Amino acid sequence: MTAPFFFHGLLLLVGLCCPLPITKTSYLYEELYEDPSIDHFQCRKVVLTICNVSITLFKEMAQRSGNGNILFSPIRVIAALSMLSLGAKGNLSKHILEALRLNKTGLPEAEIHKCFRYLLRALHKPEEFSPLKSGSSVFIHQGLTPENKFVEGVKDLYHSDVISINFTDSSRAKTQINNYMMEKSKKEIGDIVKNLESDTFLAVVNYIILNAKIISNYGCRFLKVKDYHLGYGMATKVPTIHTVDLNHLFRVEDLSSTVLVYSLLAGSFTTYFILPDIGKMKKVEQRLTYPHFRRMRRQLSLRMVDLETPELSLSETHDLESVMSLLGITYAFNGVTNSDSSSVMNDTLPKSLKVISKAMLTHEDKWSKPGKSICFKNDGSVDVGHVQFNRPFLIFIQDTKNDAPLFLGRVVNPKN
Structure with a gap:
């Protein structure tokens, strides 16, 4: 497993655009998820920013991993961190977007999140439309009640599931998360979580698989x-x-x-x-x-x-909490309330965070x-x-x- 690294760099993936034959079913799928409020041209600024961040992350990985393989999904990594800003406390939401350089797009925060909805939509197409498999889930400690605004944002903007789980039994919680992700990935991903602290209150897990x-x-x-x-x-x-x-x-x-x-x-x-x-x-x-x-x-x-x-068979898992630390983000969550006292979560509540992103790629004949x-x-x-x-x-x-x-x-x- 490759260690996470600090990133803030420059990359734009540009290339050949080969139009697909448009079938009636794929056309209906696109229409179903089309949002007229999203400015696709403005969202290209978000894509550019994601790519900008990616290249330095890659360079850091290349420098520290010696001569080993490197594989990660820029869109999934940045989306996971951007999604956390939906539940961040105080001005931390803006700070996260600044750390990711998404503030450089000049777009309002709400528009940035809408752009992620647009970009991630292609990763969540039904299997009959795409061989790309991708998923994202947010696990929240069952002693906490997520606010509706956070839940709606996670589901609608980031295409993620929100699941209540008991993190105090860390071994059982790890097994539950791994089993859930194995089911979602149709058994292509096993043991995505290697370790889990008992004081964890939030775990974000995502994956992307392409069998090319x-x-x-x-x-x-x-x-x-x-x-x-x-x-x-x-x-x-x-x-x-x-x-x-x-x-x-x-x-x-x-x-x-x-x-x-x-x-x-x-x-x-x-x-x-x-x-x-x-x-x-x-x-x-x-x-x-x-x-x-x-x-x-x-x-x-x-x-x-x-x-x-x-023929390729590549797979890497990245723990992203250290990335947040290196970016100077000390995460304080404001998207839940304590179910026992209805007060906003404070320092007495569990505060360990787990953010994991897995990328798998095969290329074969x-x-x-x-x-x-x-x-x-x-x-x-x-x-x-x-x-x-x-x-x-x-x-x-x-x-x-x-x-x-x-x-x-x-x-x-x-x-x-």
């Missing part, structure tokens, strides 16, 4: 077991997907990297793979900034690519060989690029509808 499948317009796919170079002279055998297809492939010279941009799952998500030259990973991590991604977008140009990517009749054959008239992702690389995935950053990470070992 590649798109192949030509049906040209092979699955082979090949060497993946971990560094320091070490290598491991991993299933490697070999495709020949149309993709965006180009160089970014000041990052000393080859960049691949392609779409997953019928174009609903755009994936960026950044492959640093040998020995240049640290340089890339230090230099990566928003202008790089803006220039990448201008470089997008489809070409035939002979591509080898490893279920087919062992391509269809013989449609596999692309180059007669020499087509310029075919070739790239092998057989050593550590960076990955990030965004929602093509609103540019929200879903995943950001570093792949050192594809099978962690």
Whole structure:
């Protein structure tokens, strides 16, 4: 499990926007959740801020985790902390938004929360519309009564469940939370909570899972077991997907990297793979900034690519309480009352806080060989690029509808 770190940086995930075929059911789903009071253009400021915060968080993780894997969901991490401001005491609500730099958007606090409702909506689509699974739950000590305003905000703006639980029996409470999250994730997540203090009064737990499948317009796919170079002279055998297809492939010279941009799952998500030259990973991590991604977008140009990517199975859990501490946030909750005295919660009440975010990503191919009749054959008239992702690389995935950053990470070992 990767430790949490302080963040306040710069990143914008921009990229290829591949329109999806619009079915009647998906259209009805979008209409059902459309809120005319939300200004989507203004919400792009919130997206930019989320991305700004993400890059420094990633850099801190990269610096402190050595050469290990990194994976987190910027939208889920920032949403969890922003949601806490709904129940914060006094001026702490504004302080939390300032710490997250959301105050830089120039939007009123209420509008910022509405934007999260809009951005998170795509993460909570029914399974028939999206292979992305995501959920969020707020567990409150049963001796406290949450205020209606807080409960309504958590449910409506952040698509979260609110559940009463007895935290005084920490072992039983941990089991209850883990069982609940396992049920919500359909058994894909187990033991998301590793430890829990008996004086906990509030636990926020969220997750995001993407089981990605590649798109192949030509049906040209092979699955082979090949060497993946971990560094320091070490290598491991991993299933490697070999495709020949149309993709965006180009160089970014000041990052000393080859960049691949392609779409997953019928174009609903755009994936960026950044492959640093040998020995240049640290340089890339230090230099990566928003202008790089803006220039990448201008470089997008489809070409035939002979591509080898490893199957991925990545999973990381982040405890976020330390992030709040590093941001200077000493959390005081004002969203509940003591059920015994109806007084606002005070220092005599339980005050340990638990905030957890889990990200899981798989990228695989279920087919062992391509269809013989449609596999692309180059007669020499087509310029075919070739790239092998057989050593550590960076990955990030965004929602093509609103540019929200879903995943950001570093792949050192594809099978962690």
